[in-house]
Amino acid sequence: MKLSSRIPFRLALKQTPEQRSSSIDTYQRTMLHSNLLRLVARGGPKRLMSTATKLTTVEVNDKTGIATLTMNRPPVNSQNVQLLEDLQKSITEIENNKSRGLILTSAMSNVFSAGLDIHEMYNTNEERLRIVWTELQNAWIALYGSSLPTAAAINGHAPAGGCLLATACEYRVMVPNCRIGLNETQLGIIAPKWLMSGFLNVLPKRVAERALTQGRMFTTQEAFEVGLVDEIANSKEEALEKCSAFIGSFAKVNSLARGLTKLQFRAENIKEFEKIREKDVANFIALASRPEIQKDMGIYLENLKKKGKK
Numbered sequence: 297m298k299l300s301s302r303i304p305f306r307l308a309l310k311q312t313p314e315q316r317s318s319s320i321d322t323y324q325r326t327m328l329h330s331n332l333l334r335l336v337a338r339g340g341p342k343r344l345m346s347t348a349t350k351l352t353t354v355e356v357n358d359k360t361g362i363a364t365l366t367m368n369r370p371p372v373n374s375q376n377v378q379l380l381e382d383l384q385k386s387i388t389e390i391e392n393n394k395s396r397g398l399i400l401t402s403a404m405s406n407v408f409s410a411g412l413d414i415h416e417m418y419n420t421n422e423e424r425l426r427i428v429w430t431e432l433q434n435a436w437i438a439l440y441g442s443s444l445p446t447a448a449a450i451n452g453h454a455p456a457g458g459c460l461l462a463t464a465c466e467y468r469v470m471v472p473n474c475r476i477g478l479n480e481t482q483l484g485i486i487a488p489k490w491l492m493s494g495f496l497n498v499l500p501k502r503v504a505e506r507a508l509t510q511g512r513m514f515t516t517q518e519a520f521e522v523g524l525v526d527e528i529a530n531s532k533e534e535a536l537e538k539c540s541a542f543i544g545s546f547a548k549v550n551s552l553a554r555g556l557t558k559l560q561f562r563a564e565n566i567k568e569f570e571k572i573r574e575k576d577v578a579n580f581i582a583l584a585s586r587p588e589i590q591k592d593m594g595i596y597l598e599n600l601k602k603k604g605k606k
């Protein structure tokens with residue numbers, strides 16, 4: 297839902313029924329009614345924040361104070377530089393606005409995020425690769441290192457970078473019949489250690505090692521059984537509600553103590569990451585520039601396109 301279609305709705309609510317029926321046509325009334333139902337289902341009106349982003353939106357629930365950060369880059373929320381930068385801006389904005397928590401979700405109906413945009417890594421130059429990888433690092437650390445309570449409402453598939461964002465959060469709720477995982481080895485690439493940290497935070501080491509070496513994509517049910525997701529929800533709305541309930545569970549906890557405790561748990565991973573981040577960019581450029589990796593990426597993209605046309 298875009299800003300433009302929300303604000304008139306909020307203003308329209310202040311009018312009398314007569315004023316409303318004279319000022320809006322039937323189509324608009326139908327839209328407003330479904331918006332109202334959606335708002336009621338999500339537990340109260342939401343305020344869209346004045347974010348200067350193109351590919352993300354931030355809505356704050358006036359009642360709960362929880363911000364929902366929505367990725368909106370059709371068709372699959374693949375992470376290009378713009379989306380990665382917008383994610384960072386939105387996270388900063390949510391932190392500065394003293395929201396009570398952050399829920400990350402997607403505007404797509406069946407994909408949370410398809411991971412890095414492979415087009416950004418294919419047939420490009422070193423400088424672009426540097427920017428792509430640096431922005432992925434920045435987006436990850438902004439989310440992983442946030443002291444706010446964070447949750448992911450995973451309303452679709454979440455491979456690779458999608459799983460990275462979801463596991464950077466503290467809690468995950470996923471809809472049925474989707475897949476999540478770090479499939480890098482299936483693409484012939486090696487996920488660096490920082491990229492595995494969230495995964496390793498939530499899975500027993502043995503399960504994580506096997507999944508990473510296999511490049512395994514878990515179904516929703518399998519992810520729930522191993523603890524990669526915390527709950528299953530039947531719809532995006534239900535997933536958002538469950539994420540809100542998780543964030544609400546901290547209502548009576550001192551937020552400074554909570555945030556610092558969280559960061560103590562993550563400090564070691566963050567410190568390790570800060571030590572190697574420059575080297576990690578160089579490693580990525582070297583790896584992604586290799587002719588055989590470029591060739592594999594080209595084939596992978598072709599196969600994705602062919603699959604889409606079937």
Ligand SMILES: CCCCCCCCC/C=C/C(=O)SCCNC(=O)CCNC(=O)[C@H](O)C(C)(C)COP(=O)(O)OP(=O)(O)OC[C@H]1O[C@@H](n2cnc3c(N)ncnc32)[C@H](O)[C@@H]1OP(=O)(O)O
Nearest residue numbers: 374410411412413414453456457486488579580600601604
């Ligand atoms: C030390 C340092 C070491 C460095 C080590 C390096 C580590 C690198 C870490 C890499 C991290 C990554 O995230 S790499 C990215 C990995 N991601 C993936 O493997 C996901 C691939 N995508 C999918 O599986 C599917 O698209 C899925 C997400 C399930 C959605 O399926 P759908 O049927 O709904 O949609 P599709 O028809 O497949 O896709 C719709 C269109 O989007 C495109 N598309 C899909 N995923 C895309 C993607 N990731 N990038 C670009 N484009 C993508 C398709 O080609 C289609 O294009 P058109 O046909 O033109 O419309």
